[in-house]
Amino acid sequence: MVGIGPILEANALIWHKVLQPKHRFILWLAAQRRLLTRRGLISMGLDCDSDECVLCDMQHPEDSKHLFLDCPWAVEVWNAVSDWTRIQLPHLDIHEALHMIKHKNWTSFKKEIATAVIEALVYNIWTTRNWKFFRGQTVNINFVVQQMKIIIRERL
Numbered sequence: 664m665v666g667i668g669p670i671l672e673a674n675a676l677i678w679h680k681v682l683q684p685k686h687r688f689i690l691w692l693a694a695q696r697r698l699l700t701r702r703g704l705i706s707m708g709l710d711c712d713s714d715e716c717v718l719c720d721m722q723h724p725e726d727s728k729h730l731f732l733d734c735p736w737a738v739e740v741w742n743a744v745s746d747w748t749r750i751q752l753p754h755l756d757i758h759e760a761l762h763m764i765k766h767k768n769w770t771s772f773k774k775e776i777a778t779a780v781i782e783a784l785v786y787n788i789w790t791t792r793n794w795k796f797f798r799g800q801t802v803n804i805n806f807v808v809q810q811m812k813i814i815i816r817e818r819l
């Protein structure tokens with residue numbers, strides 16, 4: 664875990680903008696690695712029939728790092744959105760990515776876009792994961808990318 668200082672700094676970036684409350688809350692949880700992934704549930708002593716990621720067929724344990732960064736499904740979404748925004752997003756743990764954006768030598772507008780993109784990524788990956796996890800429904804990547812474009816446009 665990282666120290667309290669950097670977490671507070673990244674939080675300032677999250678809270679600074681007028682985000683939709685549900686997006687903001689999920690981003691805040693993700694930045695602190697507190698979203699209840701399967702690994703998270705197991706580490707709390709809760710019984711899960713499996714710890715595998717539901718978004719890919721890699722049989723990889725579902726933790727924050729896999730879900731938002733390493734999962735091939737998530738990587739495809741990241742790449743599609745990076746191509747669209749033409750911003751080279753730091754492909755890092757959510758908290759580290761926010762921290763890096765904050766300290767980049769970018770205009771505040773570019774920082775705003777990059778933060779909106781990270782927020783949309785986290786929200787959409789988590790929502791898609793929940794659709795699959797709770798309802799057994801697979802969401803098409805193109806649909807997710809379209810949803811993200813709408814969220815990012817609305818935000819800016």
Ligand SMILES: [Zn+2]
Pocket residue numbers: 716717718719720721723729730733734735736
């Ligand atoms: Zn996966």
